[in-house]
Amino acid sequence: MGNNEASGSASILPSRSHSLTSGLSGSIRQRLETIVRGRKWALEQANAALRQEIEERQRIETALRESMERFRIIAEYAHDGIDLCEVCPGSGPHAGGTLKRRLIYCNDRFVEMSGFTREQLMAADDLNALVISRLPH
Helix, strand or coil: CCHHHHCCCCCCCCCCCCCCCCCCCHHHHHHHHHHHHHHHHHHHHHHHHHHHHHHHHHHHHHHHHHHHHHHHHHHHHCCCCCEEEEECCCCCHHHCCCCCEEEEEECHHHHHHHCCCHHHHHHCCCHHHHHHHCCCC
8 A cells, every 4th residue: 555545545646556657766756746736736726717707707698698688678669769889990080080980789760760771871881971961951
C-alpha cells in the first residue's frame, strides 16, 4: 500500500509499476502529485466559475427575451407611432453634417402616420431625409 493510499486518498499519478513513473523517487512522485492536485483544484474552481457565469448569462437572456416580448406587445397595441432608430456612423455635427438615423423597428401606427410603406421606411439610409423629402417646399 502506498503513502497516499494509507492516508485515505488515491494516487493521482499512475501506480509505481507504470513505465512512466517506475523510475521516480518517492519525493519526486509526491511533488508531482502535489502539483497535479493543485492544478486539478484550480481547474475545478475555474469550471465552477464558468458554470456560474453560464447560469447568469442564461438568466439575463431569459429576462431580455421577456422584456422584448413585453415591449413588442405594448408597441403593437399602442395608439401612438413608435419607432426605434440607430444613429448612422459618421453622421452628426461632429462629422460636419446632420445626424442620420436608420430605422430598426416601427409599429403599424408609425407606418400609417408616416405616409410611407414599411418597406420604404426600413430601406431608407436616412429616416430624417426621407421624412423631409415629403415636406412641402
